[in-house]
Amino acid sequence: MKSITIGIVCGVAALGFGVVYNMISKPDEPKGGPLVPAQVVEQLAQGETEEQRKFRSMAIPANEEPECALPFGWKVPERLADKGIERAGLLQILRIMALEKWQETGSCECFYNQISWDEVAARAPEFELNDNSGLRFNISELRAKADDLEQHRIKGCNL
Numbered sequence: 001m002k003s004i005t006i007g008i009v010c011g012v013a014a015l016g017f018g019v020v021y022n023m024i025s026k027p028d029e030p031k032g033g034p035l036v037p038a039q040v041v042e043q044l045a046q047g048e049t050e051e052q053r054k055f056r057s058m059a060i061p062a063n064e065e066p067e068c069a070l071p072f073g074w075k076v077p078e079r080l081a082d083k084g085i086e087r088a089g090l091l092q093i094l095r096i097m098a099l100e101k102w103q104e105t106g107s108c109e110c111f112y113n114q115i116s117w118d119e120v121a122a123r124a125p126e127f128e129l130n131d132n133s134g135l136r137f138n139i140s141e142l143r144a145k146a147d148d149l150e151q152h153r154i155k156g157c158n159l
Contacts, residue, residue: 068110068153070095080121081136089137092146093127094120099149108157 076087097120098111128136 068108068112070112076120077117080117083136085139086136088139089127089142090117090120090124092137092139092142093124095146096127096142096149097123099146099153102153102156103149108153 070091074091076090078087081087081090094112094115094117097115101111101115102108124137127142129138
């Protein structure tokens with residue numbers, strides 16, 4: 001068992017020395033021995049087509065962001081709800097309220113910034129469950145309603 005351990009340690013050390021040797025050799029010289037991961041990626045990338053490079057890049061183009069959407073990371077104030085699931089419900093109520101305002105006005109303006117959290121809290125009882133399930137809101141139903149209204153807005157505003 002001791003000899004196996006010594007063999008493994010020697011093998012790892014030899015591999016490490018080979019990598020270090022490759023790293024300090026001249027850039028113009030062809031490198032022999034084991035390649036470090038960056039070298040493997042570099043060699044693979046040399047034969048890539050433009051389409052393959054685009055696929056490898058997971059960046060999302062900035063122009064595909066919706067014109068009117070809840071800003072990423074918006075948070076419901078904790079004073080309005082203790083639990084995350086309740087805050088998620090209030091966020092969906094905000095979406096519904098903004099989209100109802102679009103229906104009322106017919107304007108394709110983005111109304112998310114024009115509705116206060118206090119207004120959302122005032123409307124929240126309309127959306128609360130009364131089935132003693134322990135949940136304040138049915139998030140799935142609220143999200144479905146908001147998504148449906150949003151689809152109507154997208155069609156109505158030709159977005």
